Amino acid sequence: MDNYSSIFSCSSSSTSSASHLSLNMVNSQAYHEFQGDKANGFLGLMTNMGVPNSEANNNNGGVSQSKSFVVGTEINDEMKSSEKKKGEKKIRKPRFAFQTRSHVDILDDGYRWRKYGQKAVKNNKFPRSYYRCTHQGCNVKKQVQRLSKDEGIVVTTYEGMHSHSIEKSTDNFEHILNQMQIYTAF
DNA sequence: CGCCTTTGACCGGCGC
DNA sequence: GCGCCGGTCAAAGGCG
Numbered sequence: 367m368d369n370y371s372s373i374f375s376c377s378s379s380s381t382s383s384a385s386h387l388s389l390n391m392v393n394s395q396a397y398h399e400f401q402g403d404k405a406n407g408f409l410g411l412m413t414n415m416g417v418p419n420s421e422a423n424n425n426n427g428g429v430s431q432s433k434s435f436v437v438g439t440e441i442n443d444e445m446k447s448s449e450k451k452k453g454e455k456k457i458r459k460p461r462f463a464f465q466t467r468s469h470v471d472i473l474d475d476g477y478r479w480r481k482y483g484q485k486a487v488k489n490n491k492f493p494r495s496y497y498r499c500t501h502q503g504c505n506v507k508k509q510v511q512r513l514s515k516d517e518g519i520v521v522t523t524y525e526g527m528h529s530h531s532i533e534k535s536t537d538n539f540e541h542i543l544n545q546m547q548i549y550t551a552f
Numbered sequence: 553c554g555c556c557t558t559t560g561a562c563c564g565g566c567g568c
Numbered sequence: 569g570c571g572c573c574g575g576t577c578a579a580a581g582g583c584g
Contacts, residue, residue: 480555480556480557481556482576482577483558483575483576484557484558485573485574485575485576494575496575498576500556509575
């Protein structure tokens, strides 16, 4: 979790109308923007989400916001010769993460995930869990990790983007956002 | 019965 | 070259 280029803070958006839409949008757009220039496009998007109306939440000194979006562009080092790897499986996919103040680490975002691994993280007493989207042909991955520093914070890192639509009701993004708000209130 | 979690093994990259 | 580390595989078992 060191090489993330930028951190966005996102307090709960009160307008639920934009919620699931923006999450989808962010997903795809971010993917594109990362090809060329790093995080600027994403930043713009976040502003589009019409966010910052920070509820004066009671956060303990260190953390100033309850939810923060972290966007990682992986190390682009060897992408000089883009044709180097024929299989392009080697291409580092853009990842983006957000951390949530929550006591449950299963954040249902509307997709179906299958857990395929769990590893201990060093300097962290909590393990990290690896999930994969079970939709056929969609190999989006995510990993969920809890901070040992503050076990109330769960970091979810997504990798890749879904090539399909959500299987559950699309209102689910609203639900999760609502959940986030609820947990944030504590 | 199908889908999921669990868990140790395995593997590739990287630093020494 | 070797060992560590992070990520993935796959067999076995659980659960609705």
